[in-house]
Amino acid sequence: MAGSVEDNAGHRARLRQRLLGTGGDALLDHELVEYLLTLAIPRRDTKSLAKALLREFGGLAGLLTADSDAIQRVPGMGESAIAAVKIAHVAAIRLLRAEVAERPVLSNWQALLDYLRAEMAHSPIERVRVLHLNTRNMLIRDELMSEGSIDQAAVYVREVIRRAIDIGSAAIILVHNHPSGDPSPSRADIDITRAIIEAGKRLEIAVHDHIIIGTQGHSSLRAMGLL
Template structure:
């Protein structure tokens, strides 16, 4: 990871410094530690999502930091989840993408999850249905549809991540999406989108014209 630029990351340094000032004993160097974390991970968001072992190495084992930052990340994710539950999810694309990137962008294993929506595109549930290796996750259409029927969902948003690389869909991703879309149609369900999340952002099949 390259060192952060002075202008773009001033706010990140300030945010992390303020948090570190609250959780570390007096007499330390919160700003210096914040800059070290940003040099290693790049952004404040990446710091919050960092692996505990990697984070511990950068902060030299300061347990307060290693414990507190993941808790703050989880609190932020729960806040975003609450917000996307409050209305039509399809009309809140930016909020949805921000939520999915917060949840998945730094995961080291590939996972497949589904957002189940009612007929008004309100979120019923967000569930992980499969988790695999660093570059492959088995997807079982029967399990997806069974869960949708049990939850009385009308619409689905498929989501998976590409750990450590770009979020562009592969041929396999496109084929799998079309298969799920066909099965869903037979059952009276609608696949509204498939979002792929990577370290470089996220790709929406709907916005890319693939659905």
């Protein structure tokens, strides 16, 4: 037993040195998760657990965005270990959101897509977000508008426009995810977008785009010529 503890300590020290020496570029995904778990489970070899988590959730992105209850169902994952995974996800989301907020959204489009994919692509339920922009197209509010079942979320034109008026938005970007993974817009997606555009015109609130996020990529209704 003492030998295994020493072996674990030596392995972790080597991981730590590689992390600090390369900034993490030299570490494989399972090694990143392994080291993260050692902070929450200091007396256990976490390599096999890290690999099991990545298998269960299909990779690092799936793990970080997974629901806490789903992570808990993996043997060996207690509250502290789950919290370690979720804090890594929260930190990543805040970093990406800060990059979006730094510049006008329309000239910072890739940063926006990176943020939305990290935030929504792996969600098991459909969520609708509205990004509120000022006259300079700077992000002033990012709001979760609704959450649906596994494949449907309700969006009400009047609520979207009323909220934009309350915030003082000059423009909005609609965003939602498809839990199926396929970001192709449905007929309902197109119809609701056009209805919001028409309602916004009367109040001089522009709708720049409707972005659909999925694990297979994203769709932009504007880029597809559907607005």
